[in-house]
């Protein structure tokens with residue numbers, strides 16, 4: 001049976017990562033394992049930034065956003081010789097298996113390390129909710145709530161001025177943050193990579209809205225990267241629809257803050273399950289929440305799964321806005 005495991009966080013940080021670290025450390029110790037924290041993601045692995053953890057290392061972090069192990073993006077980890085350096089570091093410490101918390105880019109590194117002899121389990125830590133093998137990623141719920149807090153505040157001033165507010169949210173290439181917050185906020189329009197709307201149609205819809213009611217205000221939620229020049233887009237809306245228009249890019253405020261209860265619990269369940277998998281001698285898997293059950297998938301299978309485009313949610317939004 002294995003005796004020493006490591007844990008690292010990789011890619012963009014997300015609220016709840018600390019809860020996952022805590023669960024892995026505490027479950028590992030409970031089963032008699034030695035647990036090592038690897039700082040700065042795969043970069044820290046390659047550089048040997050590795051520290052033994054105990055129960056106290058993860059005290060008082062349940063309510064802290066970010067990741068106490070810090071994180072990084074290391075593109076070079078795709079190269080086998082770079083990964084080999086990481087494996088040499090693990091061998092130095094006698095670490096036999098690893099839990100990797102991050103997005104799909106981090107999963108690929110975990111799978112490759114498994115193929116090189118170090119069993120790895122991936123946990124979905126990202127605000128984007130862009131991993132098809134889980135209903136929710138760790139951090140999505142907190143981020144969604146942060147977006148709703150911000151939009152609630154923007155709504156007050158939008159309404160007072162009968163304006164149109166265009167609000168850009170994160171998500172990388174996934175529209176879930178925009179779609180879910182759009183439903184939660186009763187946004188007039190939601191534009192995502194899965195459900196794009198041609199600019200002409202956006203103008204027409206907003207113009208009609210404004211013509212029907214001159215006191216109308218409009219909240220338009222857009223996924224990042226869809227309008228690289230958001231200022232120019234907002235100016236066009238202002239010119240062509242009759243709405244006095246403003247735009248806001250919520251930015252990194254979305255990634256910070258205390259994790260929600262949902263994310264804390266999700267992370268705890270997934271972290272403990274990852275340790276169980278390693279104790280069973282499994283590797284190359286990623287953990288998901290499907291129908292409220294914690295499950296595991298082969299990482300290659302998980303990465304090939306089609307993402308849910310939430311068509312029924314879009315239909316609901318249409319009914320509620322109609």
Ligand code: F6P
Nearest residue numbers: 012103126127128170171172255
């Ligand atoms: O993947 C998380 C995420 O916040 C994305 O939503 C966003 O596109 C990206 O990371 C931003 O990355 P960075 O913090 O490196 O600018």
